[in-house]
Each structure stands twice: as structure tokens, then as C-alpha cells.
Amino acid sequence: MSAVIENHHDDHHHGPAKGLTRWLYTTNHKDIGTLYLWFSFAMFLIGGAMALVIRAELFQPGMQIVEPEFYNQMITLHGLIMIFGGVMPAFVGLANWLVPMMIGAPDMALPRMNNLSFWILPFAFFILLSSLFMDGGAPNFGWTFYAPLSTTYAPPSVTFFIFSVHIMGASSIMGAINVVVTIMNMRAPGVTLMKMPLFVWSWLITAYLLIAVMPVLAGAVTMMLMDIHFGTSFFNAAGGGDPVLFQHIFWFFGHPEVYIMILPAFGIVSHIIETFSRKQLFGYSSMVWAMLSIAILSFVVWAHHMFTVGLPLAAELFFMWATMLIAVPTGVKVFNWVATMFKGSLTFETPMLFAIAFVVLFTIGGLSGLMLAIVPADFQYHDTYFVVAHFHYVLVPGAIFSIMAAVYYWIPKWSGNMYDERLGKLHFWLSFIGVNVTFFPQHFIGLAGMPRRYPDYALQFADWNMVSSVGAFLFGVSQILFLFIVVKTVMGGKKATDQVWEGARGLEWTVASPAPYHTFTTPPKVD
Amino acid sequence: MNPEAKKTLRRLVIAVPLMFAFGFALVPLYNVFCEVTGINGKVFQSDNAEKLVIEDGRPLGLQFISTNNENMPWTFKPSEDVMTISTGKYYTATFYVKNTTNKTMTAQAVPSVAPSNAAAHLKKLECFCFEQQELKPGEDALLPVRLLVSDELPENIENIILSYTIFDVTEYDDEAVAQHMHEEHHEMEH
Ligand code: HEM
Ligand SMILES: [Cu+2]
Numbered sequence: 136m137s138a139v140i141e142n143h144h145d146d147h148h149h150g151p152a153k154g155l156t157r158w159l160y161t162t163n164h165k166d167i168g169t170l171y172l173w174f175s176f177a178m179f180l181i182g183g184a185m186a187l188v189i190r191a192e193l194f195q196p197g198m199q200i201v202e203p204e205f206y207n208q209m210i211t212l213h214g215l216i217m218i219f220g221g222v223m224p225a226f227v228g229l230a231n232w233l234v235p236m237m238i239g240a241p242d243m244a245l246p247r248m249n250n251l252s253f254w255i256l257p258f259a260f261f262i263l264l265s266s267l268f269m270d271g272g273a274p275n276f277g278w279t280f281y282a283p284l285s286t287t288y289a290p291p292s293v294t295f296f297i298f299s300v301h302i303m304g305a306s307s308i309m310g311a312i313n314v315v316v317t318i319m320n321m322r323a324p325g326v327t328l329m330k331m332p333l334f335v336w337s338w339l340i341t342a343y344l345l346i347a348v349m350p351v352l353a354g355a356v357t358m359m360l361m362d363i364h365f366g367t368s369f370f371n372a373a374g375g376g377d378p379v380l381f382q383h384i385f386w387f388f389g390h391p392e393v394y395i396m397i398l399p400a401f402g403i404v405s406h407i408i409e410t411f412s413r414k415q416l417f418g419y420s421s422m423v424w425a426m427l428s429i430a431i432l433s434f435v436v437w438a439h440h441m442f443t444v445g446l447p448l449a450a451e452l453f454f455m456w457a458t459m460l461i462a463v464p465t466g467v468k469v470f471n472w473v474a475t476m477f478k479g480s481l482t483f484e485t486p487m488l489f490a491i492a493f494v495v496l497f498t499i500g501g502l503s504g505l506m507l508a509i510v511p512a513d514f515q516y517h518d519t520y521f522v523v524a525h526f527h528y529v530l531v532p533g534a535i536f537s538i539m540a541a542v543y544y545w546i547p548k549w550s551g552n553m554y555d556e557r558l559g560k561l562h563f564w565l566s567f568i569g570v571n572v573t574f575f576p577q578h579f580i581g582l583a584g585m586p587r588r589y590p591d592y593a594l595q596f597a598d599w600n601m602v603s604s605v606g607a608f609l610f611g612v613s614q615i616l617f618l619f620i621v622v623k624t625v626m627g628g629k630k631a632t633d634q635v636w637e638g639a640r641g642l643e644w645t646v647a648s649p650a651p652y653h654t655f656t657t658p659p660k661v662d
Numbered sequence: 663m664n665p666e667a668k669k670t671l672r673r674l675v676i677a678v679p680l681m682f683a684f685g686f687a688l689v690p691l692y693n694v695f696c697e698v699t700g701i702n703g704k705v706f707q708s709d710n711a712e713k714l715v716i717e718d719g720r721p722l723g724l725q726f727i728s729t730n731n732e733n734m735p736w737t738f739k740p741s742e743d744v745m746t747i748s749t750g751k752y753y754t755a756t757f758y759v760k761n762t763t764n765k766t767m768t769a770q771a772v773p774s775v776a777p778s779n780a781a782a783h784l785k786k787l788e789c790f791c792f793e794q795q796e797l798k799p800g801e802d803a804l805l806p807v808r809l810l811v812s813d814e815l816p817e818n819i820e821n822i823i824l825s826y827t828i829f830d831v832t833e834y835d836d837e838a839v840a841q842h843m844h845e846e847h848h849e850m851e852h
Contacts, residue, residue, distance in 0.1 A: 244667055312674045320667035350678050354685025369689060372772050373731065373829030380692050384685060447778055 150652050159254070162246030163652060164231045169549075170253050171228025172542075176618070178220030178260065179535075183611050185213040190573075190607040192590055193600050206590035207275035208267065214278025218396065219303045220260050222530065225538045226399040227252075227310045230338045232549065234314060236643040236650065237332045239323025239659040244316040252309035259302035266292035277588060279389065282370035282381040286362045293363065297356045304353045311345035314338050323642075325661030329420065332641050336423050337402030340430045344391045344398075347434075352388040355381070379444050386437035394433045397497075397529060398426055400537030401468060404490045406641070407544050408472050411487035412479030413638035418471040425464035425471075432461045442513045451510045458508040462501065469498055484636075485559030489540035492532055492567050500528030503578065518588075521581025527574045531610075532567075539566070539617065546624055547631035551649030554624040562620060565613035572606025719749025719813050727825035728757060734830045735763055736797075738771075741804065749811045752787070757826065759795065760802035768796045771805075771826040780822045783815040794831060 151157050151166065158170060188209050192200050201209070231249070235242055243249050266273040271290030274280070285293060318339045322331070331339075358369040358381075368374025370381045401422075409416040416422070438446060438454040446454075472494050481487070503525040507513050516522060539562075547553050576599035581587075585596045592600065631648040642661070646654045663671075724747050726740035737760040747753050761767055771791040775781040786792075790805035797803065811822065 244663065245671070308678055312671065312678075315674055316667050316670050319670045320664065346674055346677055347681055350681035351685040351688075354682050358686070358689075372827065373770055373831050375770075377692070380689065383692060384688050387685075387688070445776075445778055 160250070162242075162250050164235050164243045164246070164249065165549075165650065165652065167243075167249050167253050168228045168231030168233075171224045171231060174253070174256060175221050175223075175225035175228060175538075176621075178216050178224070180614070180618075181264070182213050182216035182221055183614060185209045185216070187607060187611050189213065190604040193592070194604040195601065196592055196594055196597050198591055201590070203590045204272060204275060207277075207588075208273040210588055211274045211277055211280075212263070212267070215263065215274075216260070217530075218278065218392075219300075220256075222396045222534050222538070223307060224256060226338075226341070226396075227307075229334075229399065229403070229538070229541055229545075230310075230314055233545065233643060234317060234335055234338060235321070236646065236654055237335050237641055238318065238321065238326050239642050239655045239661065240317060240321035241653060241656045243313050244321055245313045248309050249313055252306045252313065255302050256306050259299040259306065262295050262302070263299040266295050269295070279385060280356075280359075281385070282359060282362065282378055286359050286370055289363070294360070297360050300356045301353055304349045307345050308349050311342035311349070314342040315346070318342075323655065323658035323661055329423070330661070332402075333405040333416070333419070333422055334399065334402035337398045337400075337426055340426050341395050341398045344395050344430055344433070348388045348391045348395075351384065352392075355384045355388065358384075379441075382441050382444060383437070386440045387434075389440065390437040391430075391433045393526075393529070394429060396534045398430065400493065400497075400534050401426060403537045403541045403544075404472065404493050407486045407490040407540055408475050408494075409640070410544075410636050410638040411482055411484060411490075412476050413481075414475060414479040416471070417474035417477075418467070421467055422471055425467045428464045429461060432457065432464075436461060439508055439513070442510050443517050455508055455510050459505065462505055465501055469494060469501075484543075485554070485556065485563055486540045486544035488560065488563045488567075489536045489543065492563070493536045493540065496528055496532035496536070496570070500525055500530075500533055503528060516581060518586055519581040520577040520585045520587055523587050524574050524577035524581055527577070531574065532570050536566075536570075542621065544636075545643075546621065547635045548643060548646075548648050548650055550625045551631055552624050552628035553631050553635075554620055554628065558616065558620050558623075562613055562616045565616065566610060569606050569610030569613055573603050573610055574606075576600075576603045576606075719751065719811075721746060721748050722811060722815070722819075723747075723821040724753075724755075724811070725821060725823045726755060726757070727823060729825065729827040731827055731829040734769070734828050736761055736767070736769060736828060736830075737802075738826075738828045747811065749815055750813045752808060752810045754806050754808045756804045756806050757790065758802065758804055759797065759828070761797035761799060764799045766796065766798050766832075767830060768794050768832045769828050770794050770831045771828045774825050774827070776823040776825070777819060780811075780815060780819050783812045784822065784824070785810045785812060791826060 151163065152160070158166065161167060161170075188201060189206065192198070192206055231243065234240075263273075269290075269292040271292060273292055274285070274290065274296045276285040276289060276293075280296075318331070318335055358367070361367040362369050362371055362376070368376035370376045370378050372378065405416055405422060436454055436458045438450060439458045442451060442454070476491075483491075503521065507516055507522065507525055543554060543559055580592075580596045580599045580603075583596065585592050585600075633646065633648050634644045635648060636644075642655075642659055643650070645659065724745045726743060726745075728738045728740055730736065730738055737758070739758055741756040741758055745753065745755060757771075759769070773789070773791045775784055786807060786809045788806060788808040790807060795803065795805065807824075809824075
């Protein structure tokens, strides 16, 4: 490893290499951050196109556009691509760009592994997407791939799906290890743990979650592989296995996974609200403790996804109360954000708009989560559109809004140019309206009993489905505007100052804009 | 890289295979957990028959349900749908099976008990579900299950449902698979 660092020392005074090989061989955290972000944007567009296929089919009752088999492939790939290709790589990209600059480190601790963990991702998704063209079609068992649907009854492409999940897992684990080693060992003198910016804290905790649960996911798909090809019976009742066991293993991974997708968002939003309130963040240490307790609790709530499998009463009660307990630290965070804004000198630039929308809409998602945590209520709501509404509220105006907020907030630092504020605000309002028109009605049709994952529905759900589809197309089209704004900013625009935002604090705002290729080659002074 | 960082790295790299193994360890842990707590509606063979008090208990409805797994063509049904029993006494119930196909097949029945908190109190001394059944073409059999419901059954339970799902496990038996492939060559193609 030391060789890597030495190599790296050599080119301190050079800029980036020229041409395509710059991106292929780069070990620079900023380059790799950029690669991750563009990759995730591409996946966001592909996954989004699939979502529009789904919403187009659901625009009216009856089968109009696609075959039911293809519909199932769309819901499966949409979920997998958005989670593993969209949200997670976007956060890894942000970590690459920001963590070293925020802690005053010259780069990530393991630059070559960093390159590897990015470059295996395109292969994983190439394999996953190519399954669309295989005999029997792409995986069609939902992103949760419950056995035996994903084993005994799966299309042959399931083997490729398993392989691609292995690669995604390896990529995430390497990324997470890199983040932990960087944060634990490369902080500039004076950056103590309790002085770390919250985004760094949120990623430190996220990385530990990833290291804990991604191997369990790898284990689950490996067991599937063995059931399918080597005659084992982990999940096959005929051979003494148990399908419910699959769900336990999957959700042991799956619930921490949903927090993997929201903790970095908590970090981002804290920075943005602090900056545009021109006040110190309210309750820094309670924010850290809240994230830590959310992360720990996330390991003991998994069975709230399984209330209807026939758990014994004691287990239903335990998982219900444990789940509700998570609302306490989550509530602390929401309180702190609001308290930070309280009596602040607020301005509403695009990142702040996205951050405020995050606080409000994520809270709505948290509240529907609380409703789902109530066992008898969940018997009714489980596997309906109410669940779909819940997790889209926490993921789209939650995780994805935070990513967009982060892009607007830091892009002046990355590119040296200010984005077009008018277009940014337009993008925000279109997205905000689109997201709510799409997902709010799904609460109603869910409570009225419309099941999820079907390509058709009963007539009484027609009106709200049509509204939801209109919203989805509005949201989808607005993202082309986002692409345009980002490209325009990278190409040129008003030059950004070094501090960029009046109220911005933190080491990343002390370097020039655009951030030089190498920053903090000598550690900064922090008091 | 400084030694501290190497140490962090080493710890994390070790954690990964450990968590991978933990995923697999969940399998036996799950089974042991279900057995100890008697949840999951799974019934395990009881070995403490002599310790069970046999006296007059309270009356109880015992209902039987049989289900064929999707690809299982056999006839499979309880001889009686309902029995009125009393707790603390042994009873024998039988299930009728018939291999309606023209090939030798092996079957495995998987039991489940509802409500699930009754499972721990349903003791089976003998059950066809403890082993596999092989039947020749057209052959039939009466399969016995000998059971007792203990006195400790929660008061509020007045009916217990014992259900069996029968699976075709011919393919899981190596010898049978070999024979099967020999006889039914074309069958294997789908
Ligand atoms: C206050 C916090 C939360 C509570 C109490 C909560 C509770 C729940 C419950 C009980 C379910 C299961 C519903 C069912 O299937 O019947 C569920 C599903 C789900 N939640 Fe949450 N949740 C919370 C926050 C989050 C967050 C922050 C995320 C992600 C960023 C998230 C993502 C999901 C997803 C993806 C599902 C559906 C998984 C599936 O079946 O496909 N939740 N939530
Ligand atoms: Cu969950």
C-alpha cells in the first residue's frame, strides 16, 4: 500500500492526465467522485425511464402498453437500479469529493482500491441490464427477490442477477472500507471526532453499516445460487429449507440498507440548512448521537417488513416497539433542523429549497412509516400502494432531493462556476410538484386497498392512478432540465468565489474554486 | 500508509468474511431458535414421551388440512377432517396417499400448526413427516401420525389446525434422480 501513496506523491504538482485514460486510471478522489456522480446520474435516467414505463401502463386500468411479464421485469429492475445504481453510488461519489476536503486530507486512504471499486460498477449494471435480452427475460421477482420466487420459479437470467449483486456488493464494501480508513486515520490535526462535519459523521456510520450488511446480502444471493444450481435447500421447503428464512436474512440486510440510503442525506441537509440559516447548527452532538442510535436500532427492526408472515405475538410486539423507537432519534434530527432555521437569516437558494423540502417530505414519509409499524394496521396496509407511497416519500424527496441539494450546493466548488439560480429554482418547483402529485395519491389508493406490483387494477382506483402517472411524467421530464443545468454549469457561468455561500463553514470552502486537482497536500491548521 | 491506518484496514477486511459467515450462520441459528421457542408452526419429534402426564384434559378440536405443492400430482388427504380430542391423551390420525402417476416417486410432507403458539404444545411421537415416502406407480398407503396436545396449551385455544404440504422430492434423492433420468429421458428437458 505504501507504494500507492508514494506514486501519488510524485504527481502532486501535476494536473490531471489528458484524454480518456485519465478517467480509466485515475486514483484522484475528485475524479473518482465525478465518475461516481455521472454514473449514478445515468442510472437515475435509465431507472427513471423504467418507472415511466410502469406509470404509463398504470395510467389507465386494463393492459395497454406492455405484457405483464415485462411489467414485472420493469418493477424489479427499476428498484434494483435506483437503489444500487442511483442512490448508493451518488452518495459514494459525494463522499469521494467531500470527505477528504472536509477533514483536510490529500486524498482517500486507498486510492487504487477506489479506482477498482468504481470501475467494477459499470460491469455489474451491464450484466444486470443485459438480462433484459436473455431467454426468459430479466429478473421479474421484485427488488426484494423473495425465494422461492427467485429460485424455483425464476427465469434463467437469475444467475446473472446474482453475479451482478455480488459485484455491486464488492464495490460498496470496498468503497465503505476506504471511507472508514480515510476518516479514522487521515484527519488533519485538530479535526477531532466531535469536530467532524456532519456529512463526514454520517458517512462514517453509513460505511460501518455497509461493511456489516453487504456481506449478508452476498450470503443471501450465494445461498440462492446454491439452491438453484447445487441442489441445496436453504429456502426450499421440500428439502427441509424455509422460505421465511430468506425473508429474515434479506431484511437483516434490507432494513439497515434503507438507512444506508438516508444517513448521508441527513449529513448533507444539516450542512445546507446551517449555511442558509447563517447560524450555527442547533444540537451538533445530539445529531451525532441520533445517527448512531438510528444505525444501531436499524439492526433490530428488520421484521417490520414481515409482520404478515405469521410471526409469534411476542415478535410482532418487539419489532413494532423497536421500530417506533427509531422515530425518537429521527424526531430529534427534524427538531434540530427546524430549530436551526428558527430566527435564522434565511435565504432560499436552490440547495436550501431542496433541503427544506427534504425536511417536510421526509417527515411525511417517516409518519407513514410509523403507521406501517403498527402491527394490526400493517396487516391491512402491507403490500399495498401505501407502502409504495411510504418508501418513495423517504427515498425520492428524501434521499434523491438531498443528492440534488448537494449537487447545487457544492457544484460551484467542483466546477468553479455558479449554476443558473433561475433555472435551479424552476427545477426545484417542477420536481417538488411532480413528486407530490406522483406519490401523495398513492397513499389514498393504498389505503383503499390497491395491491402493489400488479400491472392492472380495479376501476375504483383509476382516477388517482391517472393523477399519479401525470405527476410521474412531470417529475421525469424535469430531470432533463437538471441535466441541462449541470452541463451548463460545468461548461461556464458566473465565477464562484472561494467561500461560494455567505454562511458556508468548513474546510472545503477554504480552497480555491474550482477546487484544485490536489488539495491539502500539507494538512491545514484547524483550531 | 501509516501503521494505524493499516490496523484499521486489517480489522475491516476481517469483518467482511465474518459478516458473510454470519449470514450463513443465521440458517442454523434460525432453526435452533424455532425449535427452542416452538415458533414457526414447525413441529419437531418429541423425545420426552414418558414425562407427559396422561390424565383427563379439556376437549379440543383438531382439524387436518392437506395441500399439494404445485407440481405434486399425488392424491393426499386426511382420513378424517376433524377430530375432537382431549388434551393430555395420545391419538393416531391417518392420511391417505396415492401415487397417481406411472412412475415411482418420493414425497416429503412438511407440517405446520396454526395458531403458531400451539405448535410448542403439540407433541408428535411418530409422524410420516419425519421421513420420506416412496410409492410405486398406482401404489397407495395410509400414513399415521401419533400425537398428543399437552395440558399446558394456552386456555384461549379451542381449535388447532395441523396442516401438511406434500412435496415431490424425487429429484432430491440421488438414486431416484439417476433412475428417473434413465426412464424418463424426455421428461428432463423442460
Ligand atoms: C420513522 C422511520 C421509518 C419507519 C417507522 C418505517 C417503517 C416501515 C415499515 C413498517 C415498513 C414495512 C411496510 C410493509 O411492507 O408492510 C417499511 C417499508 C419500507 N421502508 Fe420504511 N420506515 C421508516 C423510514 C424509512 C426510511 C428512512 C427509508 C429509506 C430511506 C425507508 C424505506 C423503506 C422501504 C424501501 C420499504 C419497502 C420495502 C419493500 O417492501 O419493498 N423507510 N417501512
Ligand atoms: Cu425497514
